[in-house]
Amino acid sequence: MALLEVKNLGITFGGLHAVDGFSMSIEKGELYGLIGPNGAGKTTCFNLLTGVYKPTMGTIYLDGENITGKSTIDINKAGIARTFQNIRLFSNLSVIDNVKAGLTNNYRYSTATGVFRLPKFFKTEKLMNEKAHELLKVFGLDEESSTMAANLPYGKQRKLEIARALATDPKLLLLDEPAAGMNPNETAELMNTIRFVRDEFDMTVLLIEHDMSLVSGICERLSVLNFGQLLCQGKTSDVLSDPEVITAYLGE
């Protein structure tokens, strides 16, 4: 069974069908791309998958569990973590605290334990620090663990967002334009990191991207959205050579 099973998903905003009857299924361990021209409904789709918007039709199953209409918080607990097109870090927290915030639900001790500094506090914090450093190392942010997140350069902020999302130990990672604003070198490095994350953490990744070098470089399968509807779906090479897709991108 597929890890993510989306069937006939849709939402309307005041009569506008922002996403209309979208279906896709992603297998465990896949690197999957969601592409389409601007305004095609890709980010809306992410917002539907993560519960920011409640779908007006369709169903979403994650690992066999129906998560349609659940809250963002519950969907994250069910196993979907994401990054944002316009970076949303906890800008006044240090780099490591951003990651540790992501660990909050998986490394537990009570507020009283924290306030009274009971032994469990020190034990759990130590484990959290180790886990956070491990994640930061993957993204080459280990050296900057005490830097304030807002002071990181742009590319590193994008990476920190991925690290934070991974800290919640998701089954599925959604990346919204991870390469936006990166130069070709950084993009190439990011591609390696995403592959590494998939292999190392046994992760399934769904990403939105405009950078075709990244899409064709790492995505195994693609869905193309246009005007909120599915235009084409399949293997990356097939999709990118589809005349309809080319038309949608280049215009008529």
Next chain:
Amino acid sequence: MGFLDNLINGISLGSIYAVIALGYTLVYGIAKMLNFAHGDVIMVGGYLIFTCATTWGLNPYLSLVIAMAGCTVLGILIEKIAYKPLRQATSLSVLITAIGVSYFLQNIALLIFGANPVTFTSIVNLPKISLFDGQIIIKSETTAAIVVSVLIVVGLSLFVGKTKSGRAMLAVSEDKDAAQLMGVNVNRTISLTFAIGSGLAAVAGGLLCSAYPVLSNTTGAMPGIKAFVAAVFGGIGSIPGAMIGGILIGVIEILGRAYISPQLADAIVFAVLIIVLMVKPTGILGKKISEKV
């Protein structure tokens, strides 16, 4: 006939709240901020009218016009000096600034006019209405408050719906950035909103002080907060909502004062706020505001 008297007084007080609530609702809708200083602009309006009419002996209606002009300028100044630099700031910073402005106005008034309240001479000069062979006498201030507030609500609705500036206000309240892209002058629209709200505050000040003729530097604070409660009750951002909320709050307050406890009337009004937020946070006519992701 005591109940009817109370009801009429409640509607009258509520009409004044409605005029104040309009200022909150407009500013909240367009600048997305809670202008804590709005209530204190009422107080400034009251003192301006008092100074013109009582101290200088000018015609009461002329005094009102002068006060409206003065408060309009004050509102624009407050916006330009205190709020405009904070357009991009967190709502926490904006709120604290607004509280600072409110405190500033109260304390400046305290320095200028002293701590002793002054007795305000009513600016309303209309005949009383006598009903049921004189069993119920409606004071001219009561009539004036109701008539003026209805005129203002109708006028403002027409202004927002029919004029170019009014539609610009609607556009800015929907989406500031999009409105800017469509060529709406956002800064001018926000200034205009503050100008209208503050001008109305002067009218509210005149009505309030005519009905309750004690004026001090904190006169505007409590009615201001209650009017905000009214704006939330009616649905923040909605002009008819402000009217409905205002009248309901006024009636609740007066009836609470008469039939429950005079000391607890304010507490009852605030309890209404907490209940409204629990049951229907968007108020009677409000709509949900959601954040963009």
Next chain:
Amino acid sequence: MKGQIDLKRKISPATRGSFITYGMVTAAFIVTQILVSTGRVSNMFQGLLVPFCVYSIAAVSLNLTVGILGELSLGQAGFMCVGAYTGAIFSLMTKDAITSAWVRFPLALLIGGLAAAIFGVLIGIPVLRLRGDYLAIVTLAFGEIIKNVFAALYIGTDSRGVHVSLTSQGDLGLEPDGKMIINGALGISGAPKDSTFVIGFVVLLLTLIVMYNFINSRTGRAVMSIRDNRIAAESIGLNITKYKLITFGLTAFLGGVAGSLFSHNLAVLQASKFDYNLSILILVFVVLGGIGSMRGSVIAAVVLTLLPEVLRSINNYRMLIYSVVLIVMMIFTSNATIRGFFAANFAKLKGVIIKNKPDTAKEGV
């Protein structure tokens, strides 16, 4: 040399900061105690020692909601009022049963705090799930309700039990030997004056420890995450309402403790003391001391409580100055252009100082 560096690495900046605050408060306490015992302190100053602690605790706890949670509460006086009244009522009722102040007073502080926390959670539940400015207006409303209700409250006891009225003393129908506990607007008199500077200091130190430990824990991180970006916090599964409620409840609890400490320092406790102005005053402490800085809150609370007493002449202008301070602080810290201007010039200034003192720059390596 190597050992020193390792030591520095082990202690996080947050921990170091908290210990500097503890040390500072303790040092100030010791110095004051020495001055008091050698008789070098005026009566006026001695009378301010407990208020210093009360205002510091109130400011530090409000800073938790304003600085760490990023929400505005205008009801700190209301929570203090609840704590003050419940604490004083408890002490009055148990004065004869528990004779030792060392047992009774900590209980009175705890009960004051818990009562305030209950109110905090009760008003927090409907309001904290809303976005925007509702918390400010609701806490303001709450403060007014509490003040009005306590001012209208008459409670007395006699052989038949406890009597409560919201209208007048006569309405209670007390027996001749009955005892008034709350006498409406006249408030409570005769609560034991258990507050001392030593207890105030201990409570303040405990408050600071709770504060710093809270901030530097899993919960504190979650709260600050919500403050910095609510949408991102939801995306990593943080239960927004729960964390907001915990934080706001803790603020209310400590506000209540401060109130109880306050009421045991007064001959007569009246609800009118806990008005909107008090809430604003405490907010001024928080803003001037630096939003989010616990140490700053303590310093601001002490300095701004002392200043008007020392400089009587500024008393008339005090609130006016505070209002300008609020506005100016906000504009300067929130406007990127102005902040950038000052940051640039500050850096230049720093450069000049360091150039002139090459030796100090190397210190501590």
